[in-house]
Amino acid sequence: VIDINPTLFKKLGISYDDLKFFKDLGVWGLRLDEGFSGIEEAKMTRNPYHLKIEINMSTGSHYLDNIMTYDPDTNNLLGCHNFYPQRYTGLSDENFIKYSKIFYNYNIHSAAFVSSNNATFGPWPINEGLPTLEEDRFKRIEVQVQHLKFVNAVDDIIIGNAYASEEELITASKAFYSNYPVLEIEFLKDITDFEKKIIEDNVHLYRGDASEYLLRDTLMRVKYHEKSIPPKKYAGRFFSEGDVLIANDDYSRYKGEVQIVKKKIENDGRRNLIGSLTNESKKLLKYVHPWSSFIISQVSGEK
Known part of the structure; x- marks a missing residue:
């Protein structure tokens, strides 16, 4: 899933009605972080290649409501929260649930991030974890996963930084696929x-x-x-x-x-x-x- 914005479309001469350029790149989906009005997102969800259009869940705005007025193909519309490399900037539980509920009410598939404590690589030269929830920063990965499971506000959980250890992958997997919260x-x-x-x-x-x-x-x-x-x-x-x-x-x-x-x-x-x-x-x-x-x-x- 690659990040794109309106400026990139202009530079590449790409129309919102034709996403073949991205299909040819072999990507699975496009993340739209800023600058679109709602109608462009809806147009892109109706692409014939079934590329997924992912939007930011962490804005706390009526962004999704606006997109929904233009009748998007919700099979190709996803929501994903941000991750937060800088300490003390992650979401609170209260806001996380509030923002997630908007997507839940529209039955939009959603995701959030947890953080590996073994990882040394992220998108910026900062190594303070990459969670969505500030409270989870530096906690054991299985505890972070359990937290998101108990809150029950997103469908998928993504490890934001690289690389999780084999042990972390095992414990995170067990926590996620457990039939019941632990x-x-x-x-x-x-x-x-x-x-x-x-x-x-x-x-x-x-x-x-x-x-x-x-x-x-x-x-x-x-x-x-x-x-x-x-x-x-x-x-x-x-x-x-x-x-x-x-x-x-x-x-x-x-x-x-x-x-x-x-x-x-x-x-x-x-x-x-x-x-x-x-x-x-x-x-x-x-x-x-x-x-x-x-x-x-x-x-x-x-x-």
Whole structure:
């Protein structure tokens, strides 16, 4: 996909109605970053070569609305966010979702960028990562991918810089193709094999009648109702945001229920502390919505 602008069309003597020049170059698509009025983009999407016309999703303007008034062929129209080489210039989550929603509402295929921490090459002589989201800069690549999956605002994820390591490609791929978003947990050392089985061997479902304090998966108490979960002593008076709990034998019919703390609660002894979500996964909790499914898995690299 190559970047083009109106000046390039004039210099090459190319009409918006005939993109054969670009077809002959062997490109797959054209990215239009600036300077077009809307009608030119719509014309280009109707090219007979099925070249994809990609537009910038990160402008926060009514650019797409304008193009749509000229009846483009949406099969050939794509949206892709910018990447941001300069630190502190990437998009916030709020703006990312806001801008992406415009494309989602028109059912336009979309993409955003994550960044390799192994890469040394980008479009500019700067090596500060190439993500779309500023919050993801310098994070592990699988964490960046999970973030975009939880936000659920784009279809494709692109690694912006070169070259990702083999390990990064594997972990990013696993994160992207996982059937469910993954929250990472750091287990306590005294966790039992059965408690770990409850957490890691199941897909968890966020109960629909959401509490302000707890994310509850009640399916586990049904599945393991015949099993014993002895209470464990925990010195702390309170459980904090991101703590992962399992209701123990002392909680009667709630025994086996998996809970994630959203807001500090008192420890009355009827819940066993299993571990805590990583700081990155704690931030993803706001994107786990009632009736959504997810996986809880041990932090990558831990044993």
